[in-house]
Amino acid sequence: MLNKYSTATLLLLGGLTTSALAQDFSRVQAKTLNDDGTPYLVQFRADGNAYKLQEAGTLLREQLQLTADDQLLPAKSEADQLGFVHEKFQQYYKGIKVEHATYSVHARQGQVASISGQFEKIRGLNATPSLTAADALQRALSFVGASKYMWQDAREEAGLKQQENNPNATYLPQGELVVVRTERTSNPLLAGKPVLAWKFNIYAQAPVSRAYVYVNAHTGDVVAQDKIIKHAAATATFATAYSGTRSIANSTATGGYNLREATRGLGIETYNCKKGNSYTAAVDFIDADNNWTAAEYNNANFDNAAGDAHFGAQATYDYWKLVHNRNSYDNAGAKIKSYVHFDDVPGGAGYENAYWNGSVMTYGDGASTFKPLTSLDVCAHEIGHAICEKTANLTYQNESGAMNEGFSDIWGACVEARAASTFGLTGKSTFLIGEEIMKAGGALRSMSNPNQYGQPDTYKGTNWRATTTSPTQANDYGGVHTNSGVLNFWFYLLSQGGSGTNDIGSAYSVTGVGIDAAAKIAYRTESVYLTASSTYANARAGAISAATDLYGAGSAQVTAVTNAWYAVGVGAAAGGGTTPPPTTVTYCASKGTSVAYEWIDYVKLGTIARTSAADAGYYNGTATSTSIAAGSSQTISFSAGFASTAYTENWKIYIDYNQNGLFTDAGELVVSGSSASTGTLTGTFTVPATAKNGATRLRVIMSDNSATTSCNSYSYGETEDYTVTITGGAAIAGVTTGGGSSMGLTQGATARGLELYPNPATDVVRISMPDNAPLVSVTLTDLRGAKVTGVQVEGDQLNVSALAKGIYTLTATDGQKVFHQRFIKQ
Incomplete structure (x- = not known):
């Protein structure tokens, strides 16, 4: 691609000769220049002779002394809370984009207060390339020197196409002709000079790097590089409590490495409250070699929970950025700070809560009920409250408060599901909330069966908690942590589907649309259609509108959204009345x-x-x-x-x-x-x-x-x-024939898995190895991943009588393969 816009299109703010560009100094109050003499900031007098915003073209021509070769094209317009409008323009030279050269007009109440930015003064530049894009790319690849690139990985290419929902999406760099300042040269006389260049977005897989690389379109020299992956100062390996050993981004610090990174938005940082309640007194976690091992951090203080908080924040940021194109919780790259080992009573018995406080994440270590509250779904849930605050800002009481909690559970499930798939995480259940932090097993809430943990699955049905005109902590602010079960079950049915009869006697059937589509509908509902005091009825109307926006009126998604709301007792089914009985067949499990x-x-x-x-x-x-x-x-x-x-x-x-x-x-x-x-x-x-x-x-x-x-x-x-x-097939079912395969290799051998019984157990667990393999050794870990010492195995029997009640993972080996199986100690 040579350039996106034609010269004719871009003459919007150009086309005047130098002699016609006399500056109107009478309107200028103050001017600050760049080193090359071009204006950086020009401030104007606020009087009757001031420029109007609609005169931006004339203003820029006069103040920047544009020639016939210079063009400025409107790029972006924003309004701020002070009443200013900021119009940003992109510079072009002879129709070719000038990199890093933008200029903004700042106006209030229609009157221009100032202009600012970077303008390149370019004269006599040859805008016809001597080098083809293909030749320039080879020069760029030689400069990068990676052993493998993302477009050479078929699975990465396929993943990008799916992510972008574009069958033509590719990591293969496409050359763009631009003008850029020379930053890399052995000739000091050429440094800083604008040149015609081919620009490539080059994503290397091994070693990892991503940058814009600029190749002089006449000489073939690499003249500039702009890193896309920034601040990759350190990558830690952390043995977390709940998500295994994970690679996390962090940075160097005095004495080693801390849990701070700057690669996502304005950064992700995790601190140690040292069992106190002061954020300002919190300190960094420091590791000398950046290998945060279980031997060091799986200790009595549960320091491995810091790795979960940091990984959870990173995974949550990545989910919002990659799935919903939202840059942190405020969509402006806000820094995500997490504080672990928080205790409301300094040095107390342990704090049994986690929360978003309006600016940071806070995690207690738990006490009698919970282990450290830093599991992945809890992290995503708490950051979900920040998302809500910046979008619908649902008031934390009654139905709006219940939906505030429900949306956070939805995001906890979505983040956990994506991370589990991406990283191959085990021990996580998408539609259970807090399953990993419970000391006695179970979960905080079930989205697939809210009744299991005392929540309603139907609006004003079983377990519904009455709303109140006097919401307080004593009445859970009108049931915000209880009545959220209705939104949770709606989302579960929307994504997974289901049929039955609800608490108010309505028979329903919902065809699931999948968790990705359901998440898009939920996010648009929350961010576009809900306001602070919204009710469940408002949410139904908003969700139908959101699905219509995304997938079209009458789509399967709109039908599913409508029927899912009907299933939880809010509104009518699609088409009115009850939903029809299922018309699809039921398939066996595999x-x-x-x-x-x-x-x-x-x-x-x-x-x-x-x-x-x-x-x-x-x-x-x-x-x-x-x-x-x-x-x-x-x-x-x-x-x-x-x-x-x-x-x-x-x-x-x-x-x-x-x-x-x-x-x-x-x-x-x-x-x-x-x-x-x-x-x-x-x-x-x-x-x-x-x-x-x-x-x-x-x-x-x-x-x-x-x-x-x-x-x-x-x-x-x-x-x-x-x-x-x-x-193009038959209208009714018929006997089918044909259907061959191009595969015809040897068949594998029969095998079965590790079996433990009885399960649950009270005293003894019998261990049955696959295919009668010998039992060489056994280890036992709790839900935190901590190894349980003192276990006794006699023959194929494990004595569990002394274990505390809970869920454990037994790992057995036959000397060649390692097998894992969970069991419950009652």
């Missing part, structure tokens, strides 16, 4: 019980293109679909992810062509085979002409057991379900 060694990490068919980490044995991707035509030949791509060793995996891919809820009809096994490859595999099949039109289930199964069928709970591996929409 799930791997362990993803410790292998999982599905890539599936692509048509517009379905998903790269993922482990999904706990099953992923419901039915909200993601692609169209395939009856009679057409299709190629599906897929690959396995391995924790270490690449094992032989058995692949079976099914399509329910006649939509009867079974995958056992002739021709519905469309791909079958095995491979130990870590690369991308492909299978080809032909869609039968008799396939039924409409949406149907695509099931992808990867198992180490060749006997695994379409309806199995199996040991190692994973199942992923998607939707294919068949066109």
Whole structure:
């Protein structure tokens, strides 16, 4: 791409000769110049002769002495709280963008108060490149010198296309012709001089870097570099309490490294309150070698919780930026500060709470009920309150307060789900809130079954807490932590679907749209349509409007939103009355019980293109679909992810062509085979002409057991379900034929997982190793990841009589493989 705008378009503020540019000094009050003599700031007199905002073009021509080759194009307009309007202009030279050269006009009540910015005085520059973009890119790549780039990784490319929802999205740099100051040169006479250059956004994977690289379009020299990944001063390895060992960004400090970083917005910082209640007295956590190990931080003070707070803030920032394009909680890059080891009574027994205080995150260490309150969903929940404050600002009482809490739970679930998928985290349940911080097991709240923890799943139904005109802490401000269950269940049904009869006798059926679409609808509802005093009825209207904005009137998403509100007792079903009974068939369950060694990490068919980490044995991707035509030949791509060793995996891919809820009809096994490859595999099949039109289930199964069928709970591996929409086929179900596969390798061996029984247990747990393998050694950890000492194993029996009640993870090895299984001590 040479340049975005034509010269004719850009003559908006140009086109006058030098002789016509006499400056009107009578209006100038003060002027500050740059070193090159161009104006940096010009302030104007506030009198009857002042410039008006609509005269911005004339003003800039006069004050900057524009020539026929200079153009300024309006780029952005903003108003601030003081009543100023700021109009920003981008400089162009002969229709080519001038990098880093913008100029702003600042006006109040329509009268210009000042102008400021950077303007490049360019004269006689040859604007026709001698070097092609392709040649310039090779010069840029030689300068970067990476061993691998992001566009060379097929999965990263596929992930970008999915993230951008654009099949043409790519990391491959596209050259843009610009004018830029020379910053890299061995000739001091050329330093700071503007040159014509090719600009490339180069993202290197190994070693990691990302920067704009500028190549002189005449000489091929790299003349400037502008880093996109900044402040990468340090990367720590931290053994957290709840999320395993994670890489986190931080920085150097006196004595080593602290928990501060500047790579996200204005930064993320985590501090130690030292069991006190003063933020100003808080200090940095310092580690000498930046390897924050469990031996150092899994201690009596729960210092490993600091790693969870820091990782949680980073993961939450990343979720909002990458999913909703929101730059921190205020959408302006606000610094996220977290304070752990907070105690409202300094040196007390432990603080059983976590909260957002309007400016920082605060986490207690817990006492009798909770462990340190820094689990990932709690971190995301608290930052969610900051999001609410900066958007709807829902008043913290009665129904608005319940929705304030509910939206925070929604964001806790969404952040946790994305991080679990991205990093392969275990021990996390998307629709349970606080499951990792409870000392006695369980959770704080369940979004899928609010009644389980004393919340209502229906508006004014069972467990609903009466709202009040006198909200106080004693009445939970009108049930804000109780009545949030209604919004939670609405979001669960919207994303996952479900059917039943609610507390007020309404039969409902909701077809889920997936957590990503549900999150977009929820965010737009909160940020655009809700105000401080909104009620659940307002939220229903807002959510329907949000879904309409995003997906169109009458869309499946609008129907799902409406029916989900009906399901929780707010408003009518789509079309009025009750929702119709389910018309889709019910499919059998298929799930791997362990993803410790292998999982599905890539599936692509048509517009379905998903790269993922482990999904706990099953992923419901039915909200993601692609169209395939009856009679057409299709190629599906897929690959396995391995924790270490690449094992032989058995692949079976099914399509329910006649939509009867079974995958056992002739021709519905469309791909079958095995491979130990870590690369991308492909299978080809032909869609039968008799396939039924409409949406149907695509099931992808990867198992180490060749006997695994379409309806199995199996040991190692994973199942992923998607939707294919068949066109040009039969109007009714028919017997299908055909559907071959290009795979035909050897089959793997049967295996089963580690089994513990009884579970729950009170005194003794029996350990049954996979395939009667020998039991070589056993270790036991609690929910914090802390190793339990003094465990006694005799033969295949573990004595648990002395353990405190709770949930534990038993790790057993046969000397070659390591197996993990949880059990409950009652």
